[in-house]
Amino acid sequence: MKLWNRASGNLKDRNSIWMASISRRSPNRNPDLEAAIIRATSHDVTYVDYRNAQRVFAWVKTSPAYLKPLIWALSKRMEKTRSWVVALKGLMLMHGVFCCKIPVMEKIGRLPFDLSNFSDGHSHLCKTWGFNSFIRSYFAFLDQRAFWLGTDTKEDEEQTQKTNESMLQELIKLQQWQTLLDMLLQIKPEAAQTNVGLILEAMDCIIIEIFDIYSRICNGVARILVKIYAAGKVEANMALKVLRKATAQGDRLSLYFELCKNLGVRNASKFSKVEKIPQEDIRELEQIINGVLEDKATVVRQNGSIEEGKGTKEGPLKTVIGKMWERFDEQLRGNKEGTGAPDGGKMTVAQNPSTATCNSRPHAYQS
Known part of the structure; x- marks a missing residue:
């Protein structure tokens, strides 16, 4: 047959x-x-x-x-x-x-x-x-x-950082990235399919796409949190939801990569362990964001005028952000730079048809 x-x-x-x-x-x-x-x-x-x-x-x-x-x-x-x-x-x-x-x-x-x-x-x-x-x-x-x-394209992302894009717009984009990551995590083979090379090659595409999108989410969350003291109540609440979802997605990513490693997806083994956000850091960030919301509701009288209170404790926040994302970003860049030449005629990550941007990532289809 x-x-x-x-x-x-x-x-x-x-x-x-x-x-x-x-x-x-x-x-x-x-x-x-x-x-x-x-x-x-x-x-x-x-x-x-x-x-x-x-x-x-x-x-x-x-x-x-x-x-x-x-x-x-x-x-x-x-x-x-x-x-x-x-x-x-x-x-x-x-x-x-x-x-x-x-x-x-x-x-x-x-x-x-x-x-x-x-x-x-x-x-x-x-x-x-x-x-x-x-x-x-x-x-x-x-x-x-x-x-x-x-x-x-990365050029689009860099251009976005240069423009005066509102925090609300950035948060909406972050939610879209997170939705895409959820959809990517739905793409997984059954154990019986792992003897089919084409499925494993497609999964190599998916793994790189996941890391690309997850890195965008991490970088976007870091940018948002740095600006959280200038946020309104709506933006601060959205930022808290994005942060909590990023934590949950980090846990799901670890399970997903373990599954892929067990099924023989090669690119799942090329990357180090997913850097999770520690729970104590999450609690600290929630306290900071909640503090921002409380400060926004505080009315302070200065020089006979009424002004909205603003938080000023940016130091701890920046420290927490650094602990959570800098190591992951360095790991991601290092692994991307390490994806390279063909392996004895078998398609590697650098050769995968749907993984590489034709100009920004190495790719066997690249002209």
Whole structure:
């Protein structure tokens, strides 16, 4: 049965490539690009065509004119397929496109195809329900990521720090990052799937994405807390909720990485233990934030005028922030710099299709 499925998948891919080759070139169709997408999302579960995925990335980085043909071809393939292998490769390819720092990608909004109810049609449900669940969770994350974040670039983050963005806006963005992290933690394979190399390679993508988003959350929380004494009551309450959720997510991350290590996900072993926020630090920060709220409600008379009281004890707060996040940030940078060359032909984190931003992170698909 496996041999028949493989032969059938190869025949379908060849027919699709042939149909693409005879199609008429137009603003919405590019035969060469379509053929590269088909090869990069083939039915072969044992092989990922990195060369053709690289070609796809190179096209979309060359000109925005290639975006429409890319979306048309990939959407058509995703909507027609009933193979979990093709669907997963398509999601990994789309993830890589989003990470290429192409400004025009911000205009996409949500993903141009829908895999929220995907179900493999080539095997019994009892054998494929785990793959179906994995693909649905991966799709849900990418769809929300596309809707909220557009192009995921460090330059955007640095620009945000330079602008006079309100604390409320920063807190809303932090809540969005935390929601995305929750969605990422829903993407996990079953033990029976760990003998499938494609699933483990996809998980390598997810691990790096988790650390990238978690680092943004940590850095964002640190920036917010430094400015907490200038916050209003609404912002201070939101900051407290964000902090408590960051603590809970740190605990979930530790369990998630332990699970991934046990399942054989290599990148889960490349990073050190997740740096948790000590409970005593959480209590101290809660007292500081509650103190800020009390100070805001205090009316102080000075020089015959009424002024709002302001906290001035920034020293302890900065000390607590440093203890919680500086070590994690250094660890993250060190591990990212250490991800590098291919390992004997097997795809490593540096080669993973949906992990690397084409310009900011090392990647086998990088042109």
